[in-house]
Amino acid sequence: MSQTIHSIKGHTDPDRLQADSAAGPAERAGIGSRYGEGLAALASGLIVAIAYMLEETSYSWSVALYVTAFLVGGFVKAREGIETLVRERDLDVNLLMIVAAIGAASIGYWTEGAVLIFIFSLSGALETYTMDRSSRDISSLMDQKPETAVRIRDGEERIVPIEQLAPGDLVLVKPGERVPADGVVADGASDVNQASITGESIPVDKGPGDVVYAGTLNGEGALYVQVSQTSESTLFAKIIRLVQEAQSEKPASQRFMERFERIYARGILLITLLLVAVPPLALQMPWEQAFYKAMVFLVVASPCALVASIMPATLSAISSGARKGVLFKGGAHLEHLANVKAVAFDKTGTLTMGKPVLTDIVAFSGYSENEALRVAASLESLSGHPLAKAIVNAAQERELPLGRPSEFAALTGRGLQAKLDGELWTIGKASMLQQSGRYEELAETIERLESEGKTVSVLMNEHGAAAVFALRDRIRPEAKRAMARLKKLGVQVAMLTGDQASTARSIAEELGVDRVYADLLPEDKVERIRELKREFGSVAMVGDGVNDAPALATAGVGIAMGAAGSDAALETADLVLMNDDIGRIADAIVLGKRTRTIIRQNMAFALSVIVLLIAANFVQGIALPLGVVGHEGSTILVILNGLRLLGFRTGE
Numbered sequence: 106m107s108q109t110i111h112s113i114k115g116h117t118d119p120d121r122l123q124a125d126s127a128a129g130p131a132e133r134a135g136i137g138s139r140y141g142e143g144l145a146a147l148a149s150g151l152i153v154a155i156a157y158m159l160e161e162t163s164y165s166w167s168v169a170l171y172v173t174a175f176l177v178g179g180f181v182k183a184r185e186g187i188e189t190l191v192r193e194r195d196l197d198v199n200l201l202m203i204v205a206a207i208g209a210a211s212i213g214y215w216t217e218g219a220v221l222i223f224i225f226s227l228s229g230a231l232e233t234y235t236m237d238r239s240s241r242d243i244s245s246l247m248d249q250k251p252e253t254a255v256r257i258r259d260g261e262e263r264i265v266p267i268e269q270l271a272p273g274d275l276v277l278v279k280p281g282e283r284v285p286a287d288g289v290v291a292d293g294a295s296d297v298n299q300a301s302i303t304g305e306s307i308p309v310d311k312g313p314g315d316v317v318y319a320g321t322l323n324g325e326g327a328l329y330v331q332v333s334q335t336s337e338s339t340l341f342a343k344i345i346r347l348v349q350e351a352q353s354e355k356p357a358s359q360r361f362m363e364r365f366e367r368i369y370a371r372g373i374l375l376i377t378l379l380l381v382a383v384p385p386l387a388l389q390m391p392w393e394q395a396f397y398k399a400m401v402f403l404v405v406a407s408p409c410a411l412v413a414s415i416m417p418a419t420l421s422a423i424s425s426g427a428r429k430g431v432l433f434k435g436g437a438h439l440e441h442l443a444n445v446k447a448v449a450f451d452k453t454g455t456l457t458m459g460k461p462v463l464t465d466i467v468a469f470s471g472y473s474e475n476e477a478l479r480v481a482a483s484l485e486s487l488s489g490h491p492l493a494k495a496i497v498n499a500a501q502e503r504e505l506p507l508g509r510p511s512e513f514a515a516l517t518g519r520g521l522q523a524k525l526d527g528e529l530w531t532i533g534k535a536s537m538l539q540q541s542g543r544y545e546e547l548a549e550t551i552e553r554l555e556s557e558g559k560t561v562s563v564l565m566n567e568h569g570a571a572a573v574f575a576l577r578d579r580i581r582p583e584a585k586r587a588m589a590r591l592k593k594l595g596v597q598v599a600m601l602t603g604d605q606a607s608t609a610r611s612i613a614e615e616l617g618v619d620r621v622y623a624d625l626l627p628e629d630k631v632e633r634i635r636e637l638k639r640e641f642g643s644v645a646m647v648g649d650g651v652n653d654a655p656a657l658a659t660a661g662v663g664i665a666m667g668a669a670g671s672d673a674a675l676e677t678a679d680l681v682l683m684n685d686d687i688g689r690i691a692d693a694i695v696l697g698k699r700t701r702t703i704i705r706q707n708m709a710f711a712l713s714v715i716v717l718l719i720a721a722n723f724v725q726g727i728a729l730p731l732g733v734v735g736h737e738g739s740t741i742l743v744i745l746n747g748l749r750l751l752g753f754r755t756g757e
Contacts, residue, residue: 142181143230149178150223157216171215178219178226179203201370205403209729212396217729221404224737228409231744232417254285257329270332278328283321288330290315295326296489298459308459310489366412377403398726405718405732410739414707418747422700425753430683431693438679441662443697446641448591448690449634449656451648452602452609455666455687456616457578461492463499464559465575467550470568475505477572481564483508484523484532488515492562495576520562532564535573547573558611580612583688588616590691599637601630601646601656630656645680647687664690696753703750707743714739 156170186200202225209218255277256265262277270276270286278284284297296308297317308324311317317330380399384390419436426433433439450456466474482500485493486507500507510523510530520533531537535551547570551561559575581587588598599620602609609623622633634656637644646653646660657663657678665678666685682689718735721727727735 142226142233145177145181146223146226146230149174149219149226152177153216153219153223156219160216168215171210171219174219175206175210175222178222179206182225182229201373201403201407202409204374205400205407208396208400208403212393212400214397214400214729217733220730221733221737224733224741225409228413228737228740228744231741231748232413255279270335272332272334274332276330276332278317278323278330280323280325280327282323284317284319284323284328284330286319286330286332287334288317288332290317290328291331292329293327294489295328296324296491296494297328298322298324308491362412362415366408369408373403373406373408376406397729398722401722401727401729401732402719404729405722405727405736406715407736408711408715409736410711410714410743411708413740414711414743414747415704417744418700418703418707418750421747421750422696422753425750426693426696429689429692430686431689431696432681432683433693434679434681438662439697439700441643441697442645442680442694443701444643445596445645445662445694445697446643447597447599447637448645448647449599449601449637449660450618450687451630451646451653451656452600452604452612453578454649455581455647456584456600456612457580459578461495461560461576461578463495463574464577465554465573467554467573467575469547469570469572472571474572475503477564478503478574479505479507480525480530481532481562481572481574483525484510484521484530484564486510487513487523488521492560492576496562496574528566530564530566530571532562535561535563537563537565556607556611558608580615581687583686585616587688587691588618590688591694592617592619594691594694596694597637597641599633601625601633627653627655631659634659645690647682647690649685664693696750699753700750703746707746710746711739711743 152170152174156167156174159167159170182199183203186203190200202221206218206221206225209215209221253264254267254270256263256270257275257277267285275291276285276288278295280295290311290313292313294310294312297311298308298321311328316333317328377399380402381396384395384398385392416436419439422439423433423436426439453459466478468474468477478496478500482497482505485496487510497507508525510525512529513521513523515521516531516533516537519537520531522529522531524530535547547563550573551563554561554573554575557575557577559577562574562576563570564572564574591598597620598618599622600609600613600618601622603625604623606621606623609621612618613621622629625633630653634644634646638659638661643661645662645664646656647664647666648654648657649666653665657665662680663678664680664682666682680693714735718727718732722732
């Protein structure tokens with residue numbers, strides 16, 4: 106069955122996108138609705154049934170209805186076959202089946218020919234349904250992403266599509282929203298998560314004059330941003346491109362099958378012509394009998410079921426993955442994923458959340474934890490640094506009353522200093538203790554905390570250290586289970602990170618990661634991926650930042666985080682986790698393996714049926730109706746077997 110893979114080109118309007126993505130061959134052929142091909146198939150079947158009942162009473166009316174069934178059910182496939190013949194000067198299965206049906210009718214087998222058209226069009230409708238279902242499921246993911254921006258003109262706020270933003274426009278970015286376009290902060294202050302651009306886990310404070318980038322996530326403050334360039338590369342536009350790629354990119358097996366189909370179709374047509382001409386001339390077989398056997402051969406030898414073994418299953422798998430937040434950019438990547446033996450993860454923003462939290466308080470000099478935390482949070486309340494916010498949040502959770510510090514002074518690159526209740530306090534990096542000569546008394550505590558992968562801040566006054574605070578990036582709640590599921594599938598798990606080795610080892614031990622590669626630059630990550638490929642063959646890489654893009658491109662399968670993934674990561678990756686749920690990676694691998702199994706089942710079944718029917722036709726001869734049912738029945742069965750993947754459940 107030839108595949109008509111359509112793509113969405115040049116459309117940025119959501120309504121037009123959804124309409125186009127749902128359109129099947131029938132609609133493009135002018136039959137009417139997007140369900141046109143299925144309705145045409147059912148209509149042709151109904152007409153065939155009526156014609157069959159009229160054969161005894163009115164043969165002429167019966168023939169007229171059979172002709173109508175041919176036109177209704179076979180128009181789209183005949184059109185596609187003729188287009189292939191004219192445009193590519195080649196044959197495909199569509200034309201073979203139309204020729205077989207017309208040939209059967211020409212020797213009086215109207216019923217058999219019409220039934221062949223009906224079942225052939227029905228199997229084609231099932232393929233179209235699979236493709237349309239995939240389009241709609243993938244397109245529905247766009248609803249999870251922002252499509253508009255709040256533009257301000259003449260003091261009036263107006264919600265406009267992102268595509269309408271132009272340089273110089275002023276937009277309001279509310280807390281928790283994604284920045285709609287590259288620009289400069291004109292007013293307001295907030296922390297912005299730039300992991301999608303830089304790969305850094307710590308959000309960056311933004312104020313007037315600071316540059317912000319499209320796709321980054323605003324924190325708790327409101328920002329007025331002046332757009333500096335058009336927003337043609339918004340996440341919404343990226344998803345449209347992903348839909349195009351997911352529909353148009355075929356796996357290697359499908360590309361081979363389509364090449365094979367053309368060669369095979371020419372061979373089958375040549376043998377059919379020989380079967381028509383040779384027996385009457387060489388064996389004195391009646392011409393009508395020879396033609397009949399040739400038509401049976403043409404029907405049973407056509408590779409419809411074989412060709413339909415791959416793409417319906419692949420598209421069903423893509424559709425199923427899309428509904429679960431796993432967006433494959435094409436069937437080729439689904440095929441590759443089935444062979445993955447190792448998965449390498451970036452740490453920051455992938456295995457971790459990129460948001461530090463306070464984990465430990467070690468108090469000294471008679472201070473209690475709450476007293477030390479109250480002082481530290483009071484000082485840090487004047488800072489917008491993410492580590493400072495983590496300390497303030499911890500104090501607020503304990504409902505500690507914060508004081509108002511005075512004489513605030515930022516110690517660049519080290520911390521801050523201020524007076525609280527008349528006493529001078531300093532909080533910041535542990536290196537400040539070394540400068541003051543007080544490091545030795547806390548060295549053991551600091552080294553222990555740092556060995557656990559934590560960032561240490563020290564609170565001290567003129568008398569010495571009052572407390573040590575340890576903070577750590579939070580591990581994704583699903584990460585540990587995700588690692589366990591991958592290992593259960595026999596997949597090795599590695600971590601690639603630019604962080605220091607102690608932090609990486611600590612997180613790796615907690616998650617059960619097999620291998621740890623730390624202190625890596627982007628080019629180092631590429632080399633580690635190459636090493637893993639040499640050892641395991643097929644390797645997947647999971648990342649979210651620009652610094653991960655080279656490694657994603659090097660891996661057999663690149664997997665990007667969709668919610669906070671960078672432009673480069675999303676463009677380079679083969680698979681996108683739309684909800685940043687790394688637990689879906691195991692599901693995707695299982696889905697790839699399940700798809701491969703079903704395709705192999707389909708191909709084995711299709712080949713067996715073709716060989717059996719051809720052998721039966723040559724050895725004993727079979728009736729055309731049996732050939733039609735056997736051939737087209739096997740086609741429908743392999744399509745239905747592929748459609749089972751639409752019901753794929755996670756955790757299987």
